[in-house]
Amino acid sequence: MLRISHSILHAFDFQSGSSYLSQHELDLEERQVRSYVARRMRNISSSPESKHGEFSEQSAFADAVRQYAVGQLGFVEISQQVGEYLWEELRRCDDLEECDLLMADFTDTREMKVDSKEVQEDPDAAAAAAFDGSSADRYLAAVLLPRKQAFVHDLGSDAGGAPENEILRQDSTLPNPTQKVDSYVLVNLGTMEIDFLDKPRVVGTEERLVIPDGLLQCTAQASSREVVESVERIVEDVAEQYGVNPVEAVAQAKAYVASNADRDESFSPEDVGQAVFEDRPDLQERYQEATREESLPEEVPIRRGVANRMARNHKIKTDTGIEITFPSEYAADSNYIEFTADDQGNVSIIIKNVGKIENK
Structure with a gap:
């Protein structure tokens, strides 16, 4: 407020x-x-x-x-x-x-x-x-x-007193x-x-x-949106290169950003890779190389409300036209959503523990 x-x-x-x-x-x-x-x-x-x-x-x-x-x-x-x-x-x-x-x-x-x-x-x-x-x-x-230009009516009357309305252009509209x-x-x-x-x-x-x-006369650092989008893209690229599910990885990255914004109103791009690829040091190293190549800042300020709009939820769309939006934090919790792949690489999405479904 x-x-x-x-x-x-x-x-x-x-x-x-x-x-x-x-x-x-x-x-x-x-x-x-x-x-x-x-x-x-x-x-x-x-x-x-x-x-x-x-x-x-x-x-x-x-x-x-x-x-x-x-x-x-x-x-x-x-x-x-x-x-x-x-x-x-x-x-x-x-x-x-x-x-x-x-x-x-x-x-x-x-x-x-x-x-x-x-x-x-x-x-x-x-x-x-x-x-x-x-x-x-x-x-x-x-x-x-x-x-911006706007058009307004001008109420008036002619010489005989009869109503006579005109259209005027205004150039002072905020x-x-x-x-x-x-x-x-x-x-x-x-x-x-x-x-x-x-x-x-x-x-x-x-x-x-x-x-x-x-x-x-100041320095210029990338906006919160620009850094978050760069982090998501790097996470997705690294995940695809090493055979990790990119949907889960990007959603976890967004969940990390939202969680840190709630607590500190900032996040570290480097820490995102460590959290998402926690059990894969090789992926962490590749992620850090990519962030250094793009010269991402060490710390990025981001307000809670901004983080909620940008990272709280994750939206995916399949090649069959199905769209799903879910809380980013659920990506790492198989109690709510699970991604599996068969030998041909076809992906299945299982949504779990649903008590009620509503039409939107």
Whole structure:
């Protein structure tokens, strides 16, 4: 759950060549505003697409963030610094995309025990109620919101007073709060760790990542999704090379990732191979060679919710068109599901201890 402390919206209009940097924060007492900002922040903070990084020693933005974290720089001031930098950088790009900049200071509470009905009715109130006693991290976030065209009706009347309606085009529509965006940064104000996402933009003849290379000046580590997908592929390749059932091996790898995320909100790619190929040192060695060849990081942060979506379940599809989804942890437990193969290599799947079957 999130508690939003500050938020502000800066508007860019590349068509007219003007930027509108607000000098006032958004009114978070307005429930619709608070809800939009909270949902947007929740969306980026739980994204498995986020890359991870650390500030370089030369990063001027890192100094500004540190000043802000200790109260030496105000929220509006640091947001305007970000707005001015991004405006100048984006207006130089060849393919201009109309967008606005949303920034927020928020606290992410963890391990809260609240009533589910309360969460549905008012997420922010539920977060506030559960805040005391919860572990929490404070973040500074900046999100580029691409604007889209929309058509609306314009209600009016003619000179004689008769109703006369028109269709107008609006160019200032913000994306839905759950819609994915491709450019944002999230800085943990306690640890200075960075999560970000950006897309290449062309300036002249050169492609550039404005956020990590320009604004942040930070390192870039693969996203949680990219590393998990690499680990699954390596496990599958090694299993197939050595005659091990790749379905069981990949499912066990996913179960290991999900289990570690529940406990530590991170996992080690190297440890995955040791767990999956526990009784096969030769397979462990081949797996480790493959992870080194792909330069996978030693430790990968991954949130519980992200891990649950990516690794909690495993889905398979047979060449006969049958699809099965099962909890990843069941792959290593023959009490629930078992894979066997005959002399011709045909595979049979036995699902066990089923008390009830429902149509879906």
